[in-house]
Amino acid sequence: MSKQRKRGSSSAAKAVVAVASMCGLVAALTVESTPSAEAQLQLPPPPPLPDLPPPPPPEVPEDLRMDLTPPGPIEGEKPIQQGTYIIKADNTRLLGHVKMSLIQQSTPQGPKPALRIDADKAVLTNLSVQFPTAGAGPEGGIWQRTGPGQTTTLTGNFHIVVSSLEVTPRVAGLPLIPLPIDANMAPKELQEAAKKIGLGTPDALSDHLEMTNGTMHTYFVKADTLKLPAGTNIGL
Missing domain, CATH: 1.20.5 (Single alpha-helices involved in coiled-coils or other helix-helix interfaces)
Structure with a gap:
């Protein structure tokens, strides 16, 4: 047991x-x-970081005095055969060494006061050009257009000579009031107008300025290269 x-x-x-x-x-x-x-505790994802606002453009100094003296003759300028023709653009940006000068432009009717604008580069959106034709009145001629949203670029030694222009300046995306500028204005008025659209201000200022709804009564325009949208032919 x-x-x-x-x-x-x-x-x-x-x-x-x-x-x-x-x-x-x-x-x-x-x-x-x-x-x-x-694994059991599912934490929510962290909230996205807020977009930082772009830095505001520097302000144009009140005592900035514009030099309206031309920097030198325009190489390759051809004699003016007729009067002015019209150039329009929804948006115009001038970049690099932007300057406006008050000159006397030779025309078939004799010397006339004119505004010369120089830059390294001009970028225009929805460019329209009205070329004068024989017998047409001041507002007559043939229009050539690139079309809405199309960009035209003129690069290298950009020069344009106009009798007058009207644009709406836009600073850092904020539009201002329409601004007419005429070669017959007093030099002090021209200087004040030029500051508002960046013509002659330092690049740090002019790069933040653009011109919308522009109309320019043009004698002459020139640049080293012209880049048009595909399928577009404008005889600038």
């Missing part, structure tokens, strides 16, 4: 050990399969 009791006790002990082992394995599996606290 004692041997049988020993065997029974031994079997019971082994059974207890086996059950304990199984319980430990189940507990281990339970721990491993339990989702982590990070």
Whole structure:
């Protein structure tokens, strides 16, 4: 009987050990399969950073005096055969060494006061040009257009000579009031008008200025290269 009791006790002990082992394995599996606290807690994504506003353009100094003296003769300028013709653009940007000068332009009717505008580059959107034709009146002629949204670029030694222009300046995207400029204006008035559209201000200022709804009564325009939209032909 004692041997049988020993065997029974031994079997019971082994059974207890086996059950304990199984319980430990189940507990281990339970721990491993339990989702982590990070997985259970779904944090919302951080809010996007707000867009920083662009830096405001520098202000034109009140005491900035414009030099209306031309920098030198325009190389390759051809004699004017007729009067002015009209150039229009929805948007005009002049970039690099922008300057306006008051000159006397030779015409078939004799010298006339004119405004000369120089820059390294001119970018015009929706360019329209009305070329004069024989017998046409001051507002007559043939129109050539690039079309809305099309960009024309004149690069290198850009020069334009006009008798007058009217534009709406826009500073850092904010439009101002329409501004007429005429070669017959007094020099002080011309200087004030030129500052408003960046003609003659430092590049740090003129790069922030653009002209919208521009109409220019033009004697002469020239640049090293002219890039027109594909399929467009304008005889500037």
